Amino acid sequence: MDMQVPKKKLGLKERYTLMTRDLAWDTTYQPKEKVYPYADYEGIKIHDWDKWEDPFRLTMDAYWKYQAEKERKLYAIIDAYSQSNGHLGVTDARYLNAIKIFLTAVTPLEYMAHRGFAHVGRAFPGAGARVACQMQAIDEMRHAQTQIHSLSNYNKYYNGFHDAPHMFDRVWYLSVPKSFFDDAITAGPFEFIVSIGFSFEYVLTNLLFVPFVSGAAYNGDMGTMTFGFSAQSDEARHMTLGLECIKFILEQDPANLPIVQRWIDKWCWRGVRLLSIVAMMMDYMLPKRVMSWKEAWEIYFEENGGALFKDLARYGIKMPACAEQIRQEKEHLSHQVWSAFYNYSGATDFHTWMPTEEEMQWLSQKYPDTFDQHYRPRFEFWREQQQKGNRFYNKTLPMLCQTCQIPMLFTEPGDPTKICYRERDYKGSKYHFCSDHCQHIFDNEPEKYVQAWLPVHQIYQGNCFPEGSDPTAPGFDPLAAVLEHYRLNAGRDNGDFEGSEDQRNFEAWRGMAKRND
Amino acid sequence: MQVAAVKEYAGTPRDGVENFHGNQLLYIGWDDHLMFCAPLAFPFPPTLRFGDIVEKVLPGAYGYHPDWARIDWSKVEWLKSGQPWTPHFNRTLAENGLGHKDVLRFRTPGLTGIQGSCS
């Protein structure tokens, strides 16, 4: 960047005060409680909003300047990438399936985060917090837009990129991210900021945006690398906001501690469950791998999150209750989730496949205590069957967890051979969970989670067929009707990568790129 | 606390049995066979004979697995909500005491999946 910086008249701190707090005023026509109706009901007590301070001290004018600079860099790269047929430079077309998941599962969350931060920016009575939330709301909108722009280039050439917003509201596996964010934005402003600002941004998004995006660079995907790092440069500010909010809330009143601790326990677990799909993207979907999910977990959660919780101990905050279970699960997560998507590959907008022998050796080496014993035999069997033309598809819909909405694929802590089942009766009905932690979340707010829109149950209730369908008509094919409702092109977007149109096209186009005929 | 809310708040469960057009949900899991990544969910009428599930429905769901053909049904152990349970094959789901969203697991002694990996 070649920018001349004029001599400043005001220091950073003075400028920040003038441009945030000094622009706010106290209302006189209406009482404060009416202007900020959501500030009190969660039980969080705030005595002095002026104690809140943005550590970055970023003001709106500087914000626009730096964001504009980031946008210029980003779009220059995206243009160059598409002008030079950059998509043919990725390591392998299998890789693009990870990016399809990014577009359908992550990008819509950016937009939901935009809505959430716009809402809490309005709901907080403190000016400093409002300004920071407003910037974050704009950032999140920018992330959704830059991701859609970058990835639209792939939609010209490959299947499954065509209708992410429509799919997000309907496709079975996307109810996992959707319900996660629905849960957060329907909570009060303080729970929202603890859930997304702290638990998700601070503790967990590094795992998605740092090693995975570095992996995108390693696999030749300049588009994803650029929007990923450009988004993450904002995340650094978001993480700082999340941490500042936690410190501020805890310093304001000792009665806030148990409420905040319960939210941290809840949202770290919900975030870990949500990121299980990223575990599989890292271990199974990147042809060239930067590090395993387990290694990324150790660096960004155990080391970095560990330092964070050690620091917060002086407020009485403890490591989330789920930490021990997730420490055990890191050995299994990516393999179990990849298995599940391999089972139900007939109903997704992306392809799955069995790893090659070389890739299995990498997995054995990265997961010496679990891969060969628990997962290799299953994968070798599937690979043999696929080669014989008998590729495995699970044709019956799975049982889902009422809280995280993921199929009940997780095994019992301490016993990777048994599915973990938990259940609860509430007001005469049964509810099922994948884990103790998902059950506890339900127990704390059952009236919220009894309303869960579980895709499998919705299909069986007849709510996921195209309008005007008659399920009683002779020859009605419910699976085909559900895929049509999802706007998923059966036989093109879904199924095994081997033999797919994406595979054929990529091979043919890459061949053409090297010849003149 | 049932929910944190600004005013009185009650949720309407979305999965009441009345929404399933005469069916009820039954979940079934086959222990030690994780090739099927999760237990399965089925909508069945309460008047369905239990034996019909095992004889007519489960082969379509589980028959791909090489262990399926080796099951000795006289030795199979059933669990309902994690507790030992004995089904009557000639009785209906309702007569077997199975309600909406009940969960069954079955164990097939001696069969432990692909190369004993519980897959």
Place this chain on the structure above:
Amino acid sequence: MSKVFIALQTNDDTRPIIESILADNPHALPVESPAMVKIDAEGRLTVKRESISERIGREFDLQELHTHLISLSGHIDESDDEFTLHWND
């Protein structure tokens, strides 16, 4: 003492920034990955405006870091001249 870190994109603009950070924080360790570098440091890490300005031959504004930053950890203390990450334990 816990570690703090700062992760930056690797490009022409960040090369002098990374050099400055490593020179000003002899206890810091760079870990390189494709397209990025993560700098770990026990306890505390300081980015100094002066050192970067010297290397690039013009006045550097520490807020320019926002353009190249990927991630960081620790509490932040920022003034016009220094940007510090630290843990309080």
